[in-house]
Amino acid sequence: MIEAKLLTKSFRATSPGDSRWQRFKSFVRGRHRTKMAVQDVSFFVGKGEFVGYIGPIGAGKSTTIKMLAGILHPTSGEVRIAGRSPHHSRRHVVRKLGVVFGQRSQLWWDLPAKDSYDILAAMYGIERRQKERTLEQLGELLQLGELLDTPVRKLSLGQRMRADLAAAMLHDPDILFLDEPTIGLDVIAKKTIRTLLKSLNHDFGKTILLTTHDMDDIEQLCPRVLVINHGRLAYDGSIDGLRERIGLPTMIKVSFTGTVHIPREWSGSFQIVERSANTVTVQCNRRTVPVMQALRQLEQWGGIADVHVEEPVFEEVIRHIF
């Protein structure tokens, strides 16, 4: 569905310290420093996947999304959206794609959302009946209700995000690019948006690429993550795989049916971090010690009544990478 092959984008770089004369000289001589925003990034996202695209500030996330959406031309490399290039088959790709930039609305600020939908429907060539049918479905899903008649500037951020999602979905695209859709939202609005995104993926089969700085978004929504750092792809896989690769400790808390008997000498593949008469908490690195292996050793210390496994928090994992 979404394919990036050795995608690269460089920009001409000027630094804030450059004087006008230096900038003029570089212009006349045709010599510029270049900033590699995205370098040799390759990945494939299949139909129905929900993938998180994450990285620190300035890592190249938005530049990648803009190239995938056909807004920016790559310096080199290739993009395929549903098998076509967004640059050579613009119309085809635009129909397949819905884009939401959390920081910038595509709705007209002073108009009620429904007027913006009329304009967008005309731009996409959607006929009136079809538009009304789609809006009815979206209205129910996104609880648009009275939002439709309210000028966009009067909507709360959470309401505006729902209205923006409807705009991106009006032409029923198969693929959604969402750039920071929960930015600035309070906890309840974030939860609403996450539930909607889950439903769009799960119930409506939309393929979603999500960029966010909110690690809860990623943890709750994306079975797969792509991590970009300094313009290069640093990881492509599951959140669990990322945790394992970084090797932060997994905590295992075991409650025993009676008093726990820890042998005087034991060659453990884990460390004890806390103990009481009938509980022991150990930490181990899942990369080297599978949880089951640790449990097999722990069951020799007493009858196990309960086990609680706590994985490192995703925020922690990400902080570790960057």
Ligand SMILES: Nc1ncnc2c1ncn2[C@@H]1O[C@H](COP(=O)(O)OP(=O)(O)OP(=O)(O)O)[C@@H](O)[C@H]1O
């Ligand atoms: N039009 C441009 N001209 C010059 N440099 C640019 C341009 N757009 C982006 N860059 C640079 O490319 C790099 C990647 O920027 P990009 O906006 O893709 O990062 P990002 O990961 O989306 O960051 P953020 O998390 O802040 O949104 C940055 O160093 C940025 O300054």
